[in-house]
Amino acid sequence: MHYRILLxxxxxxxxxxxxxxxxxxxxxxxxxxxxxxxxxxxxxKLVVAHRQPPQPLEVGVVLFDPGIPxxxxxxxxxxxxxxxxxxxxxxxxxxxxxxxxxxxxxxxVRVVPQADSSLALLVQGTIVRADGLQLALDITVRDSSGRVxxxxxxxxEAVERDYLSSQNSGADPFGDIYRKxxxxxxxxxxxxxxxxxxxxxxxxELMYARQLSPQSFAHYLSESPEGDVELVRLPAVGDPMLxxxxxxxxxxxxxxxxxxxxxxxxxxxxxxxxxxxxxYGREIALYKDERERRLQDRQRSGRRGSFTAMxxxxxxxxxxxxxxxxxxxxAQGFNNEVAPTVVxxxxxxxxxxxxxxxxxxxxxxxxxxxxxxxxxx
Amino acid sequence: xxxxxxxxxxxxxxxxxxxxxxxxxxGLQATRNKNIDxxxxxxxxxxxxxxxxxxxxxxxRDIRRVAERRAKxxxxxxxxxxxxxxxxxxxxxPSIIGLAKMADLVTQSQVLEIEHSRAAVTIKRESAFALGCxxxxxxxxxxxxxxxREICGWDEHQLVFNLYLPExxxxxxxxxxxxxxxxxxxxxxxxxxxxxxxxxINRVYNRFEPGSQGIRCEHTITRGKVCTTVSY
Numbered sequence: 001m002h003y004r005i006l007l008x009x010x011x012x013x014x015x016x017x018x019x020x021x022x023x024x025x026x027x028x029x030x031x032x033x034x035x036x037x038x039x040x041x042x043x044x045k046l047v048v049a050h051r052q053p054p055q056p057l058e059v060g061v062v063l064f065d066p067g068i069p070x071x072x073x074x075x076x077x078x079x080x081x082x083x084x085x086x087x088x089x090x091x092x093x094x095x096x097x098x099x100x101x102x103x104x105x106x107x108x109v110r111v112v113p114q115a116d117s118s119l120a121l122l123v124q125g126t127i128v129r130a131d132g133l134q135l136a137l138d139i140t141v142r143d144s145s146g147r148v149x150x151x152x153x154x155x156x157e158a159v160e161r162d163y164l165s166s167q168n169s170g171a172d173p174f175g176d177i178y179r180k181x182x183x184x185x186x187x188x189x190x191x192x193x194x195x196x197x198x199x200x201x202x203x204x205e206l207m208y209a210r211q212l213s214p215q216s217f218a219h220y221l222s223e224s225p226e227g228d229v230e231l232v233r234l235p236a237v238g239d240p241m242l243x244x245x246x247x248x249x250x251x252x253x254x255x256x257x258x259x260x261x262x263x264x265x266x267x268x269x270x271x272x273x274x275x276x277x278x279x280y281g282r283e284i285a286l287y288k289d290e291r292e293r294r295l296q297d298r299q300r301s302g303r304r305g306s307f308t309a310m311x312x313x314x315x316x317x318x319x320x321x322x323x324x325x326x327x328x329x330x331a332q333g334f335n336n337e338v339a340p341t342v343v344x345x346x347x348x349x350x351x352x353x354x355x356x357x358x359x360x361x362x363x364x365x366x367x368x369x370x371x372x373x374x375x376x377x
Numbered sequence: 378x379x380x381x382x383x384x385x386x387x388x389x390x391x392x393x394x395x396x397x398x399x400x401x402x403x404g405l406q407a408t409r410n411k412n413i414d415x416x417x418x419x420x421x422x423x424x425x426x427x428x429x430x431x432x433x434x435x436x437x438r439d440i441r442r443v444a445e446r447r448a449k450x451x452x453x454x455x456x457x458x459x460x461x462x463x464x465x466x467x468x469x470x471p472s473i474i475g476l477a478k479m480a481d482l483v484t485q486s487q488v489l490e491i492e493h494s495r496a497a498v499t500i501k502r503e504s505a506f507a508l509g510c511x512x513x514x515x516x517x518x519x520x521x522x523x524x525x526r527e528i529c530g531w532d533e534h535q536l537v538f539n540l541y542l543p544e545x546x547x548x549x550x551x552x553x554x555x556x557x558x559x560x561x562x563x564x565x566x567x568x569x570x571x572x573x574x575x576x577x578i579n580r581v582y583n584r585f586e587p588g589s590q591g592i593r594c595e596h597t598i599t600r601g602k603v604c605t606t607v608s609y
Contacts, residue, residue: 072513076521284522304544305467305571307475313544314483317525321506 036128036136039155041180049104049186055198056107057143057189060119061097063111063356064089064137065126079131081324084277087331088130091274092137094267096123099178105186110256111263113356118208118249120144120200123185128153132281135174139181141188144204146228149188154180163279170271173278203229208252209245212371216241244374248367255343255363259356262341270334277327284320345370405530405537407512413534413554415500416493419561419582421486427579433477436576440468443573472571480567480578483548489561489582498529498536500552508538508550545570559584 066089068082069075075082093111100109106121115122121143128136134157141149156177166173189197203221207229210217222230235242302308341352341359350366352359486502493499500508510529511518520527529538536552547568554561561582568575 072511073516073518076519284524305469305472305475305569307471307478309544310475310479310542310546310569311482313525313542313546314479314548317540317542318506320522320524325507 036153036155039136039153041154041156041176044176044179044183046099046103046179047105047183047186048102052104052106053189053197055194055201056105057120057197057200058107058204059100059109059121059123060112060116061093061100061109061123062115062125063113064092064124067127067138078129079281081328081331083328083331083335085127085130087270087274087334089127090263090334091267091270092127092130093123093125094264095172095175096125096178096181099175099182100185103182103186105182105189108253108257110253111260112256113259113360116252116256117144117211118204118252120204121149121185123181129155131285132278132283133157133285135177137177137181141185143200144207144229145200145231146224146226147200150181150184156180158278158282163275163282166275173275199231202234203231205242205246205249206231206235208249209242212245212248212368213241213375241375244371248371251345252364252367254345255341255352255360258341258343259359266334270330273327273330277323280320280323280327405517405528405532405539407515407517407530413536414493414558415491415498415536415552415554415561417491417584418587419489419491420585421488422560422581422583425560425581429477429481429578432480432576432578433474436473436477436574439574440473440572444468467571468573469571472569473576476567476569476572476576479546479548479569480565480576483567484563484565484578484580489563490587510536510538 066082066085068080068085069078074080097109097111100106110119112119115124121141124140124142126138128138130136134155136153136155138153140151143149154177156174158173162173162175165171172178192200206217206220210221217235220232220235222232224230302312341363343350343352343363345366350363352362354362483505486505488503490501491498492501496512498510502508508527508529509520517528517530525543526541527538528541529536531537532551534553538550538552540548540550542548549566549568551564551566552561553564561584563580563582564577565580566575566577
């Protein structure tokens, strides 16, 4: 009798502790959770333009915010592996870039390490969820005038068919999410007049010019405290300083294109391992159901407590850990990748080292110095 | 009254089934003794490590002794009870041998490489997955997936890793640093809900200086593992 009471008390206490634990932390972001749930993109076909628009906008996709919670104890609950998430924040923008390029709706699409005022349209994103079953991204698209084109959460779920098709064609299992964002961006563009679109490009050019020479270009633009930018007037056609700035702007993009090329090859190397990792994540998530089935089939896994059954349980856990370690190592390698960038400018070769952000800032600094020298400002 | 080992098995099973925070139940702490540092490379000392056969004989003896005591007290089946040759009951010979084989399987690493900082301890084990212990805000962070649950913490001067797996299997590694920090004892205990007593095996490791000492390595995608010499 005493045993039963003790066992019941132990069991009840454990369950009470459990229910308490399940409540704590589970209410942190209910609003976000609801938004994520209601934004499933479904199956999406990319809308491809037969002909590129006459004045296509230049697009910059800023490296994503990995969305890693500061509270380390939340990582487990949310399935966040920081090394892998950091790598994903650099990897996912390239997949979005590919969808945008394939849509044929845009001018050059570049992945940039930070927000760049010389680009007409900027895409910024935060990874809300990324596992083998689903991907949720919080996306904001703004043009150079500060107009918000998109600001919402996109969510996609991958089913087995998506993974099979990935293995055969190399397509991303969450391809629908990128196609949906690309389609929504094209829709948003369609709502603007030709004049409005031309203004976006002009503002971007003048924003860059203002950055290089505030005293010469500040008065062409007006900016509200909210960050909305308006074109006050345009420089004269053939303004020599604007022409010089235009050349520097091209050189600014030269750096981004060089870096993009380097990273594109890295993504190709990483894509297979990353696909396996996500597939593994999916299998883990589906494992519970599978295990129930396996437990019913005792013949195969051996009697409970037998070496075969214990070895199987241990091997499965070891497999999950090894998968994670391998992916962690790969992601670490990816995140450590800070190859120097060599760029040629007016017959001089510049060797940029350090993190991508640092290289980018150094390059901007070089261009600003060059402009100051050339223009005598 | 329920015996302590049964309580432990019950708790372990509940933890395994529901993922309860067993650290509290086992009294493990997240704060370490500042004088203890497991960092470094360790290689197994076979001469000082336990012999698995001997440990197995010890376990069988223990179970038999307990069973005989219980039989004498009129609580069980009679002399010789406790060990069952068949495989469908608790404390069966296959279950006990299985436990010993599991202990052997999970303690095969001959070399350990330990990174130890204030916030984390990582034990890279040759031919096995790494054991990791991360501390945040004074608490250790559990690792959990549907395949198992791992939790670690300090029990005074010992670092303890508990791994709860399906099939009623629990594996505990208890690390103790020897005098002068030159020796490391890893006591591995394997528990099964099908065997009434745990099986423990001690593996002793000696600190050694690997050939790569003074070299810092970093992984990159294009260049793979890149190592550079570091002067201390």
